[in-house]
Amino acid sequence: MAIDLSVKIGNVTLKNPIMPASGTFGYGLEFAPFYNLSELGAIVTKSLSWQPKAGSLPPRIAEVEGGMINAIGLENVGIQHFLKELLPELKKYDTVVIVSIFGSSIEEFLNIIDVINTTGQVDIIELNISCPNVRKGGILFGTNPRFTYDLIKEIKKYATIPIMTKLTPNDCNIAEIAKAAEDAGSDALSLINTLLALSIDISKKKPRTGFGFGGLSGPCIKPVALRMVYYVANTVSIPVVGMGGISSMNDIIEFIIAGATAVQVGTQNFIDPLICSKLVKQLTQYFIDHSINSLEQLRNSLSPRPTLLKTGNQSE
Ligand SMILES: Cc1cc2nc3c(=O)[nH]c(=O)nc-3n(C[C@H](O)[C@H](O)[C@H](O)COP(=O)(O)O)c2cc1C
Incomplete structure (x- = not known):
């Protein structure tokens, strides 16, 4: 049976739907010793930002x-260093x-788009x-539909490749931001970024990260991420790339059923460090075992379908 795991983001075809999330895979090359x-x-x-950035004081992880x-x-090396020194190495691999x-x-x-x-x-x-957004009182671009729209609209005037907008789950109605991004011309969306969080060292009555707050990730955020992916995938018609706590092949299937591309x-x-490679193989095997030949057969197949409510507690 021919199995097609390919997916499209804008006009770009990916051979399968599995990729690492930003910030957890370095610039890619760090993982080259582990698998192809x-x-x-x-x-x-x-x-990556325009200038290199030093990042926060330690401890950085709790x-x-x-x-x-x-x-x-x-913390990052800056876009120009990446494009000159690291991208040529990355381009040796047959992947997007x-x-x-x-x-x-x-x-x-726009400066970054220009060099890209x-x-x-x-x-x-x-x-x-x-x-x-330093020009607008430090409010995050991604928590305000207007800022999101204006940013993407401007970027789309210059960018020559597809734009995938990564949404934050914090301090916003994520579906409203998703719609603003789609209306401005974003080719795809990815979600969720980390959830704002705090961990406390009780012996010192001190935050456990140098910055104070931090972003929560890992299996504990998966149910929140799944609900947001379902919500956003049913609000927009552009592809949605889902993430948040994925650690197994079953988790991937859940995200696809919720509507992720x-x-x-x-x-x-x-x-x-081998997880992404393992998941590609396991997903292929799952398709063989269940006689599924395309992701379309699973995508957005949740039933019964929870009603989308704008606000309020949906469970009690
Ligand atoms: C150490 C670390 C660094 C991250 N750095 C970035 C980053 O630079 N840019 C970004 O968009 N997301 C960043 N993220 C968020 C992840 O890409 C992802 O959205 C989030 O961790 C949820 O997925 P997960 O639960 O599978 O980790 C980072 C996450 C972690 C744990």
Whole structure:
């Protein structure tokens, strides 16, 4: 039986729906000693800014039940260093290269787009909009539908490759932000980024990360992520890439049933560096075992379908 695991994001075809999540896979090359990166549907880089960034004070990670809190502070080598020194190595693999970017103003995003256009070697841009807009009082781009719309509308005037907007689950109605991103021309969405969290060292009455707060990720966030993916996938008609706590093949199936076109695997890469490679093989085997030949047979197949409510408690 011919199994087709391929998916499309904009005009780019991925051979399978599995890719690492930004920030949990370095710039890709760090994982090359463990397996052939060509097995992946795509590689997603750590988020890159115009200038290199040093990040937050340590400790940057706190383990919590069912996951971890990170406060890395978006440390990165800067887009120009990445494009010149690392991208040529990454291009040796037969996989799609997704570059995650962030900025503190629309101009900064546009500068990054400009150098990416010049290289002509990146396949897709993931826009990390969980970053403060310094021109608008430090409010995150991704918590305000207007800022989200304006940013993407401007970027779409210049970008020559598909744009996938990565949504934050914090301080917003995520479906409203998703709609704004789609209306502005985003080619796809990815979600969720980490959930704002706090862990306390009670002996010192002190936060357990240097920054104070941090972003929660790992298996404990999966049910929240699944609900948001279902909600967003049923609000927009562009592809949705789901993530949040994926650590097994069954988790991937859940996300596809909830409406995801593809998935990203984050925190689990720290526990098992081979996880993405294993999941590609396990997903293929699942399709063989269940006589499924395309992801379309599973996608958005939840039944009965929970009603989408804008606000309020949906469970009690
Ligand atoms: C250590 C760490 C660093 C991260 N860095 C980024 C980043 O640079 N850009 C980004 O968009 N998301 C970043 N994330 C969020 C992940 O890409 C992902 O959205 C989140 O961790 C949920 O997936 P998971 O539960 O599978 O880890 C980071 C997550 C972790 C744990």
